[in-house]
Amino acid sequence: MRRLSFLVIVAALALLPVLWPDPYLLSVVAAAGIMIIAAISLNLLLGFTGQLSLGHAAFFGIGAYTSALLSLGFDVDLGFSSPLVVAPKPVWVAFAGGIVMASLFGWLLGKVAFRVRGAYFVIVTISFAQVMRMVALNWVDLTEGPMALVSIPPLSLWVPGEGVVRLVSKASTYWLVLAAGVLAYVIVANLVRSRIGRAAIALRENEVLAKSIGIPVTRCLIVFSVLSAGIAGAAGGLYAHTVRIIDPDVFLFIYTITMVIMVIAGGKGTLAGPVVGGLIFGLLPEMLRGVVAPEVQWMIYGALMILILLFMPKGIVPAFGGLLKRGRISVRRPSATQGASS
């Protein structure tokens, strides 16, 4: 039942470009989709392990820059006898490289930051993203700094009968993002339902108890951190190869905040939360654009956020999960567990 409704939703989304081939709509939804993938990755940490990473845009940016640079090729003088020269790589290889690089940083940050928890972890992650932005701004030889990396090649795909197709049309971009989003969702869903996923929920709730029954807390957190960073890196790679221009602003705090809002409004710790929150807060600015003045847009945005948190403090999905009960994709219904825990 749950699987069926999931497939129906995916199929409906896949048909959108056929039923409603409006390029503007498709590009807006694709852009929101990339943020949703990033939000899904943040939810792994924030929702399932309870660690608030306020530097999540860093992994997004690292994925974007690594993937873009590998596909463009670069040479950079590191101060050794000869400069490091990297020839342009096939786009998918570059894309994979972005994921690997982001995961690596996820591992590194996990190793360092999980020694400090809570507020200190938050500060470490913020600083990390700021440092990354400074590097992207100032290492002009490598990143072109504020001049931005331009003409990044798009991803391409071999389609039977058509040969290799460059994924540049709005519809193909949309499908690409949708496929990546579904993949990210399925990976996260399986991870959360696995043994280590249960362990993460256990340690989020009561770390001392989790430790006392032998859950390897640090290892568990690092697995989540690496996967979370990897998925964020994939989102960044998608951004780089679909927008095809990136500048150091991808590391801006506002992107992290946008992800956090999507996760919290949708319902952290639920699978569908970041998707629902991402659709609302990703599409809202565009939907309001033609209707009201920009200043009013942001007011509506803010008011909506406050209203959601006021009336649905656990987020939209948990609030409606209780009503719809069956067929929902939320893993658990915190509304049912919280009230009775005494």
Place this chain on the structure above:
Amino acid sequence: MLKLDDITVHYGATVAVDKVSLEVNEGEFVTLIGSNGAGKSSTLRAISGLEPVVSGTITFEGKPITNARPQSIIEHGIAHCPEGRRVFSQLNVRENLEMGAYCRGDHAGIRDDLESMLDRFPRLRERIEQPAGTLSGGEQQMLAIARALMSRPRLVMFDEPSLGLAPNFVEQVFELTAEIRAAGTTVLMVEQNAYAALELCDRSYLLETGRVVLQGTAREMRDNPDIRKAYLGG
């Protein structure tokens, strides 16, 4: 089986456990009694690797386990049933039990143990898919004990298992600890209720401000005039 030699545990600048030595033999039921803040829980936490030991050694079945990681202590065969919030309220009963076997790799064995645990605690079977947070206090304690047994321990440590339970459940929990020992598992229990503890155990240690001040068989302890006065109410 378990041997603590002069172990010391600090909480910041405070000494929580001060050169405590004690021994638990295979098949025994040993209790640590004493008032609040005497260092009983800290001793258990030091054994299970949750609190660093500053000096002294802990050995289990001849192997040193001082300052080992909690998961390796469990793999050695020691389970810890801590005080306070005892279950993962957001996980259901089955998941809580499975968490107890986290360090084990034998899936078939885990499934069998889960079944036998549910046979033993029919109330848990009735609530198997319910979030543990919706269980009553007594049921939560049952679940915590069952979860501890899921790691197939040879030594199980209970920290104040009766704390905060309704009187009829207190009785049940104590009976359960006796049953566990009768089934061949060694038990080390921390209990403030000295009267009940001395009824159940073979031997006991009295802790005061982090030190062992008295030890003996349950009978010796019950008959000791100081203990009668301070802990058994005359």
